[in-house]
Amino acid sequence: MHSGRKRKTATGFTLVELLVVLSILALLLSLAVPRYFSGVQRAKEQALKQQLTTTRKALDEFYADQGQYPDTLQELVDKHYLDKLPWDPITERNDGWVITPPELPLVGGVYTLHSNAEGQATDGSAYADW
Numbered sequence: 001m002h003s004g005r006k007r008k009t010a011t012g013f014t015l016v017e018l019l020v021v022l023s024i025l026a027l028l029l030s031l032a033v034p035r036y037f038s039g040v041q042r043a044k045e046q047a048l049k050q051q052l053t054t055t056r057k058a059l060d061e062f063y064a065d066q067g068q069y070p071d072t073l074q075e076l077v078d079k080h081y082l083d084k085l086p087w088d089p090i091t092e093r094n095d096g097w098v099i100t101p102p103e104l105p106l107v108g109g110v111y112t113l114h115s116n117a118e119g120q121a122t123d124g125s126a127y128a129d130w
Contacts, residue, residue, distance in 0.1 A: 038122070044089040045121050052130055055086045056112060069108025073097065076110075090117035090127055098128065 013021075055073075058081040062070050076082045085094040093116075102111035117127035 042122055047089040048115055048117075048127070049130065051086045051088065052113070052115070055082065058082050059110060059112065063108075067107075069102050069106060069111055071109040073099070073110060073113070086113070088115050088117065090115060 055076070058076050059069060062076060062079070062081050070076050070079075073082075073085055077085055086097070087094045088096060096116035098114040098116050099110050100112045100114070101109050115127045115130060120126055121130075
């Protein structure tokens with residue numbers, strides 16, 4: 001005799017289905033993650049190039065206005081040639097710049113600057129050469 005009640009069937013995913021989905025996700029992540037990190041590195045390199053260009057332009061403007069180069073990078077900020085000290089996105093610091101003073105007879109302490117970052121960029125050039 002039937003009592004009129006239906007049997008409940010188990011719902012959900014089997015172990016094989018879960019393993020297939022997880023392997024597909026792992027494959028997609030193995031393709032996407034390296035592209036993400038290389039994109040982040042390229043963005044940092046582009047930001048460093050822009051930071052160097054902006055700071056060097058401010059140094060040239062300072063020299064054109066003052067007739068000498070600044071003694072420190074902070075002087076560029078104090079005299080409003082820059083909003084803030086330049087940030088090196090590779091080393092993630094603003095105090096690690098390699099400063100090159102001007103050659104005589106020019107006066108001042110900062111002629112140009114380079115990154116203190118070690119290693120090479122994605123194009124094969126050294127950060128210190130930029």
